[in-house]
Amino acid sequence: MPRSVLATALTVALLSATPTLAEEAAPPEMAKATLINTDGEEAGMATLTQGPSGVLIHVKVEGLTPGKHGLHLHAHGVCEPHEGFKTAKGHVGKVPGGHGLLNPEGPEPGDIPNIFVGADGVGEMEAFTSLVSLVEGPNNLLDEDGSTFILHEDADDHLTQPIGGAGARVACGVIEAD
Numbered sequence: 001m002p003r004s005v006l007a008t009a010l011t012v013a014l015l016s017a018t019p020t021l022a023e024e025a026a027p028p029e030m031a032k033a034t035l036i037n038t039d040g041e042e043a044g045m046a047t048l049t050q051g052p053s054g055v056l057i058h059v060k061v062e063g064l065t066p067g068k069h070g071l072h073l074h075a076h077g078v079c080e081p082h083e084g085f086k087t088a089k090g091h092v093g094k095v096p097g098g099h100g101l102l103n104p105e106g107p108e109p110g111d112i113p114n115i116f117v118g119a120d121g122v123g124e125m126e127a128f129t130s131l132v133s134l135v136e137g138p139n140n141l142l143d144e145d146g147s148t149f150i151l152h153e154d155a156d157d158h159l160t161q162p163i164g165g166a167g168a169r170v171a172c173g174v175i176e177a178d
Helices: 002-017
Strands: 030-037 042-051 054-061 067-069 071-074 115-117 123-129 148-152 169-174
Touching: 030 148, 042 169, 054 115, 115 123
Parallel strands: none
Antiparallel strands: 030 042, 030 169, 042 054, 054 123, 067 115, 071 148, 148 169
């Protein structure tokens, strides 16, 4: 009899100490960025969702020229159109000589795939990167000085230094916790 009471007590204690599936599955960390063009007008939206091993990125833009556009994560959370968005500084996790998804010396954490814009000026893309985070680490996009998305006028060739031949910065969005 005492063993069955002890076994029951242990079972109850273990069950009450074990978190439920709902308790284990906390909602993901999220962030967003409203993209503006060089005239300071809204040009699109980006959302970021923290996963267990990286960040899922979704970007939708309007009013850009058709074709491929380089898209990078920059290391400073400031978008000033009159400065040509230079206040966003360089890429997140800058690696000297390491720019580009195809670069053997890289990639830099700020390197992400191009976005494709259709004839109607609308572009949309989704990408995943394990090189940045919304929660912790050296490439935390929500760190003290923030981060930005930068869209360039041309495609990134993912190899040429320093920005893959992507040209001028045509849109910018400060990444903020959602």
